[in-house]
Amino acid sequence: MAPSTENFFLLIAPLLLLLLAYTSFLFISGKSPSLKRRRIKPPTPPPGPPALPIIGHLHLVGKVLPTSFQALAQAHGPLLTLRLGLSTCVLASNASTAQQIFKAHELNFSSRPEFGSAQYSIYRGSNFAMAPYGDYWRFMKKLTVTRLLSPARLRLLAGVVDDERLRLLRSVAAGDGKVCDLGSELTAMTNNVICRMAMSTRCSGESEEAERVRRVVAECLDLAGKLSCGDALGPFFSVLDFSGNGPKLFRVLTEFDGLDIFIAGTDTTSTAMQWAMAELINHPAAFKTLRDEINAVVGRPNQLIKSSDVPNLPFLRAVIHETLRLHPPAPLIIRESADDCQVNGFTIKRKTRVLTNVYAVMRDPQCWKNPDEFIPERFMEDSGEKIEGGNFDFRYLPFGSGRRGCPGESLAMMVMHATVGALVQCFDWEVEGGEKLDMSLVVLDRLWLGHEMEEKLDLEKESHHWVAYAAEGSRRLDLLGSPIVVD
Numbered sequence: 092m093a094p095s096t097e098n099f100f101l102l103i104a105p106l107l108l109l110l111l112a113y114t115s116f117l118f119i120s121g122k123s124p125s126l127k128r129r130r131i132k133p134p135t136p137p138p139g140p141p142a143l144p145i146i147g148h149l150h151l152v153g154k155v156l157p158t159s160f161q162a163l164a165q166a167h168g169p170l171l172t173l174r175l176g177l178s179t180c181v182l183a184s185n186a187s188t189a190q191q192i193f194k195a196h197e198l199n200f201s202s203r204p205e206f207g208s209a210q211y212s213i214y215r216g217s218n219f220a221m222a223p224y225g226d227y228w229r230f231m232k233k234l235t236v237t238r239l240l241s242p243a244r245l246r247l248l249a250g251v252v253d254d255e256r257l258r259l260l261r262s263v264a265a266g267d268g269k270v271c272d273l274g275s276e277l278t279a280m281t282n283n284v285i286c287r288m289a290m291s292t293r294c295s296g297e298s299e300e301a302e303r304v305r306r307v308v309a310e311c312l313d314l315a316g317k318l319s320c321g322d323a324l325g326p327f328f329s330v331l332d333f334s335g336n337g338p339k340l341f342r343v344l345t346e347f348d349g350l351d352i353f354i355a356g357t358d359t360t361s362t363a364m365q366w367a368m369a370e371l372i373n374h375p376a377a378f379k380t381l382r383d384e385i386n387a388v389v390g391r392p393n394q395l396i397k398s399s400d401v402p403n404l405p406f407l408r409a410v411i412h413e414t415l416r417l418h419p420p421a422p423l424i425i426r427e428s429a430d431d432c433q434v435n436g437f438t439i440k441r442k443t444r445v446l447t448n449v450y451a452v453m454r455d456p457q458c459w460k461n462p463d464e465f466i467p468e469r470f471m472e473d474s475g476e477k478i479e480g481g482n483f484d485f486r487y488l489p490f491g492s493g494r495r496g497c498p499g500e501s502l503a504m505m506v507m508h509a510t511v512g513a514l515v516q517c518f519d520w521e522v523e524g525g526e527k528l529d530m531s532l533v534v535l536d537r538l539w540l541g542h543e544m545e546e547k548l549d550l551e552k553e554s555h556h557w558v559a560y561a562a563e564g565s566r567r568l569d570l571l572g573s574p575i576v577v578d
């Protein structure tokens with residue numbers, strides 16, 4: 092017999108009652124899925140120090156950004172939100188947060204933000220180093236890696252590096268015993284190497300032409316740095332551009348084409364070499380170890396160190412590694428998040444600027460013994476550390492990392508090894524008056540890849556204290572004449 096409607100309700104009523112009791116329980120205990128959704132906490136941004144109205148954390152930021160940010164991270168943690176006027180950025184300051192940005196969420200952090208100077212760039216939208224991650228950037232990256240800086244091209248460039256290095260050595264030797272402006276000499280040399288690489292021509296044989304290029308690059312960096320200060324105050328202030336820096340920058344940019352690779356490649360390499368020489372002058376024992384190593388490997392008199400000697404010169408490689416650890420020419424690496432993303436349990440919202448302070452990462456006492464001291468030996472194979480060919484678990488990042496990492500690393504290393512090696516092989520270096528070089532950081536009102544400032548030797552101050560003497564034993568190297576042997 093078919094059940095009646097009344098029987099059916101009698102059968103189902105207890106089940107309905109049970110369901111009602113269960114949903115009431117969920118509601119009261121707060122486990123209802125819809126409630127859960129409603130109760131989800133808003134995304135928590137990384138913490139930050141107490142901020143002031145309007146200026147935010149600007150009052151906590153000193154003149155030298157890398158050291159100032161390092162101090163903030165030491166006091167408040169390795170992942171911080173900083174509000175600089177109207178613009179907000181996240182600061183990452185240790186190996187584990189760097190690993191999150193450069194590896195775990197690499198794709199999400201593969202763009203760079205637009206800066207105050209971008210609207211005046213004749214390359215607006217086509218600037219490689221600052222381009223958003225996308226088809227144009229991929230095309231340029233491929234071109235750079237497969238053509239401009241391919242291994243085959245680098246082998247050809249070794250001859251160019253040798254040639255420019257010889258000119259540098261002759262120029263330094265010409266001022267034997269007199270004050271030597273090593274900063275300018277090294278900048279002129281790197282300018283010419285990159286010009287010959289990118290445009291198959293020297294900046295010029297004329298020193299005024301090299302000087303003009305140098306002036307244009309310096310002026311451009313200076314103006315871009317000033318414009319990017321507008322970013323700290325927000326879009327309203329940067330649009331006003333009271334000082335008229337924007338049109339000036341446009342004029343400078345039109346004066347010199349091909350600036351993108353040029354800026355990224357010249358100042359960085361030349362600055363690193365100046366730091367290497369300054370550290371070696373201040374550490375005579377390391378200087379002697381290096382010269383002994385070079386003499387032993389090169390063997391013959393009248394023979395300059397060559398790129399092919401470098402694999403047999405572990406101490407030279409260690410000196411360059413240690414220099415880049417202590418004095419990264421690009422101490423703050425800037426990226427931008429494409430989407431909301433979780434780092435260390437905090438939410439970094441989309442379109443947030445993320446600065447990785449590699450200066451702080453590479454001086455972190457949790458990762459490095461005596462982090463502020465120049466100890467090239469830490470990079471020798473028998474030191475127990477393994478560094479070459481890697482980023483050392485994101486503790487060592489002078490060239491950044493991942494797909495946006497520096498494509499010029501191999502060229503820069505080739506130039507630095509060959510040049511610093513030769514400057515140590517050929518000359519004794521002294522500081523006027525016998526003092527040590529002052530290694531304190533000096534602020535430069537500059538922008539490089541979006542960094543408003545960078546640390547480097549104060550060229551004005553330091554270069555005039557550098558005196559080069561032909562080294563004992565290197566008298567056999569006739570640096571002024573032709574008999575110097577390169578191959």
Ligand code: HEM
Nearest residue numbers: 220355356359360363421489490491492495496497499503
């Ligand atoms: C000691 C010398 C150098 C240092 C320390 C250095 C450092 C860096 C750093 C930290 C970055 C940002 C990487 C990132 O976001 O992860 C970068 C990017 C870049 N570097 Fe270098 N660099 C040097 C030399 C060069 C040279 C010689 C060239 C070219 C000839 C070059 C071309 C570039 C370019 C084009 C970019 C932008 C890459 C992109 O956005 O995809 N750099 N460099």
